[in-house]
Amino acid sequence: MKNHPDEILITRWIDDDLTGAELEQMNAWVAEHPELLEEKQAIRAMQAELRSELPRSVEPEHPVSFNAGILAAIEQENLARPAAATSTPASPAEPEKVISIWRYLRVPAIAAGMTVAFLAGSKINQPESAGSELADAQPAAKAPVPLTFYTPDSDVAAHYQKTKEATVVVIDGLEEIPRDSNIVQYHAGPKPDAIMAKNSQ
Amino acid sequence: MNFLHQFASKLLQGAIPPTTSGGHAPNEPSDNELVSKAQAGDTAAFDQLVTRHRGKVYAMVMNMIHNDADAWDLAQEIFLKAWRALPKFENRAKFSTWIFRITHNAVYDYKRKSRIHSDGELDDEHLSGERIDPGARTRPSQYDRPDQALEKSELGQRINHALEQLSTDHREVILLREVQGMEYKEIASAADCSLGTVMSRLFHARKKLQSLLSHEKPS
Numbered sequence: 001m002k003n004h005p006d007e008i009l010i011t012r013w014i015d016d017d018l019t020g021a022e023l024e025q026m027n028a029w030v031a032e033h034p035e036l037l038e039e040k041q042a043i044r045a046m047q048a049e050l051r052s053e054l055p056r057s058v059e060p061e062h063p064v065s066f067n068a069g070i071l072a073a074i075e076q077e078n079l080a081r082p083a084a085a086t087s088t089p090a091s092p093a094e095p096e097k098v099i100s101i102w103r104y105l106r107v108p109a110i111a112a113g114m115t116v117a118f119l120a121g122s123k124i125n126q127p128e129s130a131g132s133e134l135a136d137a138q139p140a141a142k143a144p145v146p147l148t149f150y151t152p153d154s155d156v157a158a159h160y161q162k163t164k165e166a167t168v169v170v171i172d173g174l175e176e177i178p179r180d181s182n183i184v185q186y187h188a189g190p191k192p193d194a195i196m197a198k199n200s201q
Numbered sequence: 202m203n204f205l206h207q208f209a210s211k212l213l214q215g216a217i218p219p220t221t222s223g224g225h226a227p228n229e230p231s232d233n234e235l236v237s238k239a240q241a242g243d244t245a246a247f248d249q250l251v252t253r254h255r256g257k258v259y260a261m262v263m264n265m266i267h268n269d270a271d272a273w274d275l276a277q278e279i280f281l282k283a284w285r286a287l288p289k290f291e292n293r294a295k296f297s298t299w300i301f302r303i304t305h306n307a308v309y310d311y312k313r314k315s316r317i318h319s320d321g322e323l324d325d326e327h328l329s330g331e332r333i334d335p336g337a338r339t340r341p342s343q344y345d346r347p348d349q350a351l352e353k354s355e356l357g358q359r360i361n362h363a364l365e366q367l368s369t370d371h372r373e374v375i376l377l378r379e380v381q382g383m384e385y386k387e388i389a390s391a392a393d394c395s396l397g398t399v400m401s402r403l404f405h406a407r408k409k410l411q412s413l414l415s416h417e418k419p420s
Contacts, residue, residue, distance in 0.1 A: 007404035050379045053357040057256030070280050
């Protein structure tokens with residue numbers, strides 16, 4: 001090799017990435033310039049130091065919270081998106097078939113909507129009385145609310161993780177309850193048996 | 202309440218596979234299998250991907266920005282960006298290389314914003330741990346645990362100090378090659394540059410780092 005090898009060739013040679021003719025040429029150059037071997041050894045030593053001192057992988061502190069935070073954010077984004085696209089990452093628009101059906105249903109739908117709005121308005125103004133059918137009715141389905149935490153004590157932290165079977169909430173920082181404590185003593189008021197006996201009289 | 206706490210902790214620890222360096226056991230689904238499921242909306246599969254790759258991403262972010270508190274948030278943001286970009290990911294490629302590409306973009310954005318807020322100079326006050334609410338439950342303590350402080354050897358401190366003096370491009374290529382062990386092609390893909398640029402940066406970064414470390418050596 002007559003010309004000085006370029007930095008790309010030297011880098012590949014240091015990393016033992018050369019083969020065939022390129023390797024032969026580089027070896028011929030190194031034979032004439034042995035200081036390159038010293039450079040290679042020095043860089044190899046530095047590489048070993050870097051690998052020993054800088055970990056390839058570091059688990060973040062509170063790894064459960066780390067994952068839970070990401071999943072919670074994904075869930076919030078899903079809730080914020082229209083119902084048709086909630087189960088997947090951003091998906092393409094709905095087909096055009098719906099538009100043509102709407103063209104025929106527009107007038108009846110508007111009339112039905114006005115009727116429903118009138119009835120809803122008149123119902124809202126009626127006071128609910130105890131024991132009415134409304135009080136016994138099933139509660140209206142509510143949109144799921146993202147799970148949030150509030151702790152007045154800054155030493156207490158909470159995080160959760162959803163599995164297929166359950167949502168597990170973990171609370172850190174609470175004071176331990178002594179093992180010999182009688183939990184029943186913390187209940188205020190009469191025992192359940194006493195309440196039932198009183199109601200049956 | 203104690204036994205419930207312990208039971209819940211054990212349940213969660215059991216649900217999370219042991220810490221790995223990014224590899225997975227032969228009987229576990231591959232990254233590509235998990236990605237396919239996640240692309241179909243399976244957040245549990247995505248959760249497994251996060252568990253598998255969070256260590257490498259967090260290590261890379263920490264070494265690039267040298268701010269523990271911000272590194273935690275930035276690493277979470279990277280996985281959130283990955284979730285949003287999943288429909289665009291071609292499952293033939295390596296997920297780990299792709300996540301490092303997102304890491305590259307996020308770190309560079311972070312550094313650009315840091316420079317903008319400090320009018321061109323890196324303002325250490327913005328990175329100060331004292332600005333972080335100690336009661337904030339989403340962030341870990343910015344102080345080293347005693348065992349961590351002891352573990353940081355003198356050599357490690359010199360290396361970190363030398364790395365901080367490299368440019369972002371040089372620091373990145375050193376970390377991806379020497380620490381993460383990535384091939385040139387993977388580095389080019391992650392750093393969004395050509396193969397030649399990767400090798401040229403590596404050449405100069407190694408020289409610069411050698412020089413810095415030799416100056417830092419105690420007499």
